[in-house]
Amino acid sequence: MDRIDKKIVAELQRDGRLTNVELADRVGLSPSPCLRRVRLLEEAGIIKGYRADVDRAAVGLTTTVFIEISVDRHSKQNADAVQERLAAIPGLVSCHMVSGNADFLAEVVVADHAAYERVLTEHILTMEMISNVRSNFALRTICVQQPLALSE
Structure with a gap:
């Protein structure tokens, strides 16, 4: 470039x-x-697409949760299974395999705490290879998707 x-x-x-x-x-x-x-x-895949930036609150999605997920038995099969199941979660905005205390960090946007409870109990806690889940509720959004600063 x-x-x-x-x-x-x-x-x-x-x-x-x-x-x-x-x-x-x-x-x-x-x-x-x-x-x-x-x-x-x-x-070249540098520009991957074009999309609308939707105001979450305007469409009733007022609760953002960052979920730290730890896997009990580390293996490629478990990692692949967790990734596939996480990708199917309603309201999933992003999901990353990370280093540190957790193995995965997922961002989920839902209407309210009850909707998140359903995501937790119906999608995340049903995965038998999960050993720990930690939910972090966003209190306020400071910044969302700033353009990448490409050095000249």
Whole structure:
């Protein structure tokens, strides 16, 4: 990625609905070369997609929970099984395999504590290889998805 590609990515992170003409103007290119670069960035997998940023509270999802999950018997089979089951959880926003006290860190967004209790009892605690679950409820969101700072 050269300097222009990084500018294109930065502008699209700020506003994914920019027209090609607007984007070209912002990065100092004419529309045709700009569109070619965007398509190459998409084909290379650098730009993975475009999506709407939904206000969680406006759609009734007011509770964010960060769940630390520890696995009892470490094996590739258990890790694969946990990953598959976690990916199917309703309201899952992100999930990471991590180092430290827990093995997985999942972010789940639900309507309320009762909805989270259902996620916990129906999806997480039903996994026999889970040894420990720790739920951390977000009190306030400070920052959400800032654009990646790509160095020049």
